[in-house]
Amino acid sequence: MENSAIVVLSGGQDSATCLAFACERYSEIHTITFDYNQRHLREIQCATILSEKANAISHRLIPISSLQLMETKSALLNVDADINAAHPNDPNLPATFVPGRNMMFLSLACIHAYSLRSHTVYTGVCQTDYSGYPDCREEFVQAMAATASLAMDWPIDIITPLMHLDKMETVLLMQSLNKLDWYAHTHTCYRGSKVPCGECPACKLRAKGFQKAKIPDPLLEA
Numbered sequence: 001m002e003n004s005a006i007v008v009l010s011g012g013q014d015s016a017t018c019l020a021f022a023c024e025r026y027s028e029i030h031t032i033t034f035d036y037n038q039r040h041l042r043e044i045q046c047a048t049i050l051s052e053k054a055n056a057i058s059h060r061l062i063p064i065s066s067l068q069l070m071e072t073k074s075a076l077l078n079v080d081a082d083i084n085a086a087h088p089n090d091p092n093l094p095a096t097f098v099p100g101r102n103m104m105f106l107s108l109a110c111i112h113a114y115s116l117r118s119h120t121v122y123t124g125v126c127q128t129d130y131s132g133y134p135d136c137r138e139e140f141v142q143a144m145a146a147t148a149s150l151a152m153d154w155p156i157d158i159i160t161p162l163m164h165l166d167k168m169e170t171v172l173l174m175q176s177l178n179k180l181d182w183y184a185h186t187h188t189c190y191r192g193s194k195v196p197c198g199e200c201p202a203c204k205l206r207a208k209g210f211q212k213a214k215i216p217d218p219l220l221e222a
């Protein structure tokens with residue numbers, strides 16, 4: 001399907017923006033969401049709502065319990081871990097780093113694209129605000145696209161419209177797409193709270209973006 005795209009949709013702010021961006025460019029949108037027993041499971045509920053708003057043709061929820069079986073030190077998978085600390089395995093990485101997460105997500109998204117005969121995968125990763133996550137870097141995404149294309153003998157483009165945008169620019173992009181109201185159905189807080197806790201790194205980054213853009217966060221007004 002030449003005019004179709006698969007969007008990796010977590011239910012967070014960045015993936016919602018990425019979904020809105022893709023909707024402007026493709027008539028057939030398919031979304032894929034991953035349940036890896038993350039602390040902020042509320043994201044999955046948001047992803048379902050956002051898929052409906054985007055009139056996605058399909059929304060696949062893929063369970064990945066293997067991530068938690070292999071990695072128990074990440075604060076996103078271990079409720080007893082300190083979200084604001086450094087990762088136990090590398091003090092240069094945040095505690096919320098889940099090794100191999102985006103590698104696994106993009107592998108499965110590319111497989112899904114192949115099954116749908118699509119050549120395009122969208123993901124909302126960005127290295128501007130990437131918090132030190134090595135799997136949010138542009139060079140990783142490019143390598144992943146090349147690897148998937150070779151592995152399946154099927155050309156795959158992984159599009160990252162937010163790669164070089166900070167959170168303020170992401171908010172302004174969503175405003176230009178006339179989809180700011182979608183943010184009321186997104187989830188950011190690592191603690192899993194519906195209302196942003198305002199203390200975890202993700203909440204602070206989100207708040208800073210809206211403040212710099214001088215736009216109220218629809219999630220706080222919902």
